[in-house]
Amino acid sequence: MPIEDVISSKGRVRILRILTEIEELNISEIARRAGLNYATANQHLEALENAGLVRCKRFGRIRIFRFNRENSRARIIKKFIEEWETNK
Amino acid sequence: MYHHFSVFKNESKLDLNYIPTRLPHRKFQRTLLNQFFRFTVENPGEMTQRVLITGNVGTGKTVLSQHFGLDITKEAEKKEINLNYIHVNCRECRGSLFMILQRALLNFHPHFPKRGYSAEEILQILIQILDEQNAYLILAIDELETLIQIGGSDTLYKLTRVQEARLKAPQRLSLICILREPRYLNKLDSSTRSTLQRNIIRLDEYSTSQLQDILKDRVDLAFKHETVSTSTLHFIAELASSENGDARYGIELLWRAGKYADASELSEVSPECVRKAVASVYPLVQKDVVFSLSSHEKLFLLSLARCFKHSKAAYLSMGEAEQAYAVVCEEYNEKKRGHTQLWKYIKELSALGIIKTELSSFGQRGKTTYISLPRVPALDLEQELAKILSTENRRSNTHAD
Numbered sequence: 001m002p003i004e005d006v007i008s009s010k011g012r013v014r015i016l017r018i019l020t021e022i023e024e025l026n027i028s029e030i031a032r033r034a035g036l037n038y039a040t041a042n043q044h045l046e047a048l049e050n051a052g053l054v055r056c057k058r059f060g061r062i063r064i065f066r067f068n069r070e071n072s073r074a075r076i077i078k079k080f081i082e083e084w085e086t087n088k
Numbered sequence: 089m090y091h092h093f094s095v096f097k098n099e100s101k102l103d104l105n106y107i108p109t110r111l112p113h114r115k116f117q118r119t120l121l122n123q124f125f126r127f128t129v130e131n132p133g134e135m136t137q138r139v140l141i142t143g144n145v146g147t148g149k150t151v152l153s154q155h156f157g158l159d160i161t162k163e164a165e166k167k168e169i170n171l172n173y174i175h176v177n178c179r180e181c182r183g184s185l186f187m188i189l190q191r192a193l194l195n196f197h198p199h200f201p202k203r204g205y206s207a208e209e210i211l212q213i214l215i216q217i218l219d220e221q222n223a224y225l226i227l228a229i230d231e232l233e234t235l236i237q238i239g240g241s242d243t244l245y246k247l248t249r250v251q252e253a254r255l256k257a258p259q260r261l262s263l264i265c266i267l268r269e270p271r272y273l274n275k276l277d278s279s280t281r282s283t284l285q286r287n288i289i290r291l292d293e294y295s296t297s298q299l300q301d302i303l304k305d306r307v308d309l310a311f312k313h314e315t316v317s318t319s320t321l322h323f324i325a326e327l328a329s330s331e332n333g334d335a336r337y338g339i340e341l342l343w344r345a346g347k348y349a350d351a352s353e354l355s356e357v358s359p360e361c362v363r364k365a366v367a368s369v370y371p372l373v374q375k376d377v378v379f380s381l382s383s384h385e386k387l388f389l390l391s392l393a394r395c396f397k398h399s400k401a402a403y404l405s406m407g408e409a410e411q412a413y414a415v416v417c418e419e420y421n422e423k424k425r426g427h428t429q430l431w432k433y434i435k436e437l438s439a440l441g442i443i444k445t446e447l448s449s450f451g452q453r454g455k456t457t458y459i460s461l462p463r464v465p466a467l468d469l470e471q472e473l474a475k476i477l478s479t480e481n482r483r484s485n486t487h488a489d
């Protein structure tokens with residue numbers, strides 16, 4: 001996914017912000033906090049997962065998402081957001 | 089701002105949830121617990137364990153388990169073993185196995201969703217998490233009565249079966265069951281019951297002197313130097329001992345008595361503060377009981393109340409009580425009753441729970457009977473008695489006219 005696609009979507013940036021703050025979360029909660037409906041949140045999360053930025057873990061029927069710490073781009077984006085948030 | 093002196097130096101050491109570094113008189117049971125769980129820091133995964141702790145209220149079941157939990161996880165950490173101790177109270181979880189397991193789950197994933205999975209799934213999820221993190225868990229299930237009552241008898245069985253179903257996988261989940269009433273064991277399936285009966289740690293009620301040791305530790309931690317005398321400490325220990333050796337009650341009294349000392353701006357916790365504390369926990373002496381005493385019993389009790397009101401001592405010798413009684417009789421123009429009669433009063437009043445007697449050799453003078461006023465503040469008692477006696481007096485005077 002080209003960088004424009006990541007950063008140009010309000011929904012995706014919101015999700016990334018939420019995941020920097022809270023280590024890991026399930027879809028319903030991510031959707032609720034981001035103010036998105038479930039299907040949209042799901043789409044964004046799938047896109048972010050394909051880009052290697054987030055990872056999904058399954059527990060039975062429950063899916064939990066978190067930043068992909070193993071991915072260097074994800075780490076940089078996390079840092080970038082944290083920097084942005086703390087020095088307003 | 090003006091700050092009055094406080095008898096406390098660190099009140100938090102009297103918190104119910106505070107875990108002291110020392111547990112006097114539980115050394116043996118503490119060692120036993122360690123032995124049962126030795127394997128968790130030596131060959132974790134090789135086996136699991138199920139242990140039962142039983143004993144009356146305030147015998148230290150909860151604190152014993154938590155103390156162990158703190159130590160064993162520290163030891164595991166040194167050996168780089170991911171051992172977790174989680175303490176869950178079944179009553180707080182309303183007897184639901186789902187909620188109990190959810191507490192455990194949230195320990196590993198604090199933002200795990202609260203809904204969307206069944207009671208059957210949650211156990212699988214928990215085991216999956218333990219596997220993924222190569223973690224081991226000692227789950228302490230406190231006040232197990234509620235789980236058995238509400239969750240049913242096979243809930244514990246579910247917890248053990250989940251291990252047995254995983255034949256070659258490492259064993260990750262061990263249990264400490266905490267139960268006040270061992271008779272609840274009969275409601276469990278036979279295999280769980282027999283395991284628990286093999287690994288049982290029984291806590292007996294504390295004696296007065298044991299309670300005194302426990303309370304002494306707390307006094308040193310929570311109170312300033314020389315604000316709680318040995319006599320006051322003994323008094324509280326006695327009271328807790330007569331409440332079935334309940335250490336929690338003793339600590340509660342200690343704390344409340346300290347609060348009353350501060351409120352009265354005293355530099356020391358007096359026995360009267362302790363009596364106020366007792367009355368505030370639950371008032372036991374009712375006014376009608378006092379009212380129904382014979383008039384000389386009332387006079388005798390009044391004399392005791394007057395002695396105790398200002399005294400730093402929690403105990404009064406029989407001799408001192410007799411003298412005080414003589415003075416009060418003179419004041420009320422009554423002929424004092426003899427020694428044997430006073431003994432009867434003492435027996436009667438202690439049967440009613442208003443006073444307590446103790447045969448003791450405090451001094452060098454051999455055995456003497458000591459009287460204490462455990463439950464009512466002396467001041468309240470004095471005022472109450474004076475009121476009743478004055479109405480009685482007036483009535484008998486009108487008769488005489």
Ligand SMILES: Nc1ncnc2c1ncn2[C@@H]1O[C@H](COP(=O)(O)OP(=O)(O)O)[C@@H](O)[C@H]1O
Nearest residue numbers: 104111112114145146147148149150151335336
């Ligand atoms: N041996 C002990 N040493 C120090 N404190 C104790 C001891 N036994 C009990 N306590 C304290 O007494 C109170 C009641 O103990 P707790 O473990 O809650 O009893 P139980 O769970 O058996 O009802 C707690 O504040 C606890 O810290």
Ligand SMILES: [Mg+2]
Nearest residue numbers: 149150151230
């Ligand atoms: Mg308890």
